[in-house]
Amino acid sequence: MLVATQEFPANPEEAGLFERIKKFIQVHRNCFILLLASLHGKKEWEIMSTIQHSFFGSNLRILPVHNIAEMVKGMLTIAKATSKPHVVTVRDRMSLARAHIIEHSPVWEMLRDMQL
CATH class of the missing domain: 1.20.5 (Single alpha-helices involved in coiled-coils or other helix-helix interfaces)
Incomplete structure (x- = not known):
């Protein structure tokens, strides 16, 4: 699943993002979220922390990426490793x-x- 931090809502539970992530976790055995941000600052790490705390104990893994090239490289690495x-x-x-x-x-x- 691809999530851009710019599109991350102020309250993710109201926007339905967490519902999409829950459904994603239920459907897929190996769940990866590629969190796209050109710069990973305080806000981006807080977003990552919020997602991790909300889905602690699940099979969800978060991979921070900075650009499209890293995103593609991450997807290829996930595909190879799984x-x-x-x-x-x-x-x-x-x-x-x-x-x-x-x-x-x-x-x-x-x-x-x-x-x-």
């Missing part, structure tokens, strides 16, 4: 990264030395 062959690759890379961090972490080394 498609079947790429999901397995991403999971494998995350597992390898986690294992690498655990192996080279001084905290884990200290815990190993203490035999905890």
